[in-house]
Amino acid sequence: MVHRGFHVGTFLLFVATVLLVVSSISSPVTTDIGLMKITLNNATSIRRSSVNFGTLGWCNLDVPPDNTDQDSCGPRNVGYNI
Numbered sequence: 693m694v695h696r697g698f699h700v701g702t703f704l705l706f707v708a709t710v711l712l713v714v715s716s717i718s719s720p721v722t723t724d725i726g727l728m729k730i731t732l733n734n735a736t737s738i739r740r741s742s743v744n745f746g747t748l749g750w751c752n753l754d755v756p757p758d759n760t761d762q763d764s765c766g767p768r769n770v771g772y773n774i
Contacts, residue, residue: 719746720765723753 719726726744734741739754751765 716747718748719744719751720749720768721746723751723763723765726751 714725715727717725723744726746728745730743730745732741732743741755742753744751744753748768748770749766751763753763755762755764
């Protein structure tokens with residue numbers, strides 16, 4: 693009986709660790725993972741602009757004009773300046 697509880701606890705600790713790592717490497721470290729994504733109203737036929745907020749900052753994704761492919765990200769720091 694004791695061994696079964698040990699394995700369940702170990703599994704839950706592993707899941708918690710994986711979730712912590714995923715939330716820690718969010719925007720702007722990687723732009724695909726974010727804690728909150730806001731879709732902007734300035735969409736074109738090619739782009740759907742959005743702002744992606746993460747643990748260490750924010751990123752503007754798919755911002756017009758159409759001839760650029762650059763996403764802009766704020767500086768990597770803890771917290772946001774409002």
